[in-house]
């Protein structure tokens with residue numbers, strides 16, 4: 001069974017990417033096969049894993065070819081990444097402009113899901129984007145990472161924004 005986890009917080013700098021990469025790396029180290037999809041146009045997952053940001057998320061979101069070709073190996077065994085870059089924002093705009101259903105995000109990655117024990121989605125510091133809602137719908141668990149005292153006091157309010 002695949003467990004899909006989105007790491008989110010509309011506020012920037014709240015350790016979303018750090019949490020995603022560290023959880024994914026530890027699970028991979030423990031023998032689990034792990035895929036991370038970087039849904040943040042900043043492309044920080046690739047940078048954190050020492051590989052090149054590329055428009056792979058753009059291609060997956062817009063259904064350009066078999067999604068397997070957009071998965072990259074990392075230097076860590078069992079840990080795979082669909083890297084993103086600023087083109088991810090373009091794909092998100094296209095999806096909004098074309099009124100694609102929010103389930104489109106899950107549909108785009110569906111052919112890959114069963115091949116992994118865990119799939120992580122890193123997300124951008126934003127809320128209300130249909131892609132974020134799509135990610136949220138496609139996962140078993142939404143993990144709100146926060147370094148902010150105020151947000152830790154009101155987690156239900158933070159969850160409501162997704």
Ligand SMILES: Nc1ncnc2c1ncn2[C@@H]1O[C@H](COP(=O)(O)OP(=O)(O)OP(=O)(O)O)[C@@H](O)[C@H]1O
Pocket residue numbers: 011012013014015016017018019040042044123124125
């Ligand atoms: N537990 C922690 N303690 C202290 N600093 C941390 C911790 N986790 C992450 N950081 C630092 O906080 C900064 C922001 O982390 P990170 O890039 O993971 O946040 P983010 O939520 O993904 O940011 P963005 O919204 O820009 O994508 C980084 O400099 C990171 O090293």
Ligand SMILES: [Mg+2]
Pocket residue numbers: 016017018040044122123
């Ligand atoms: Mg980040």
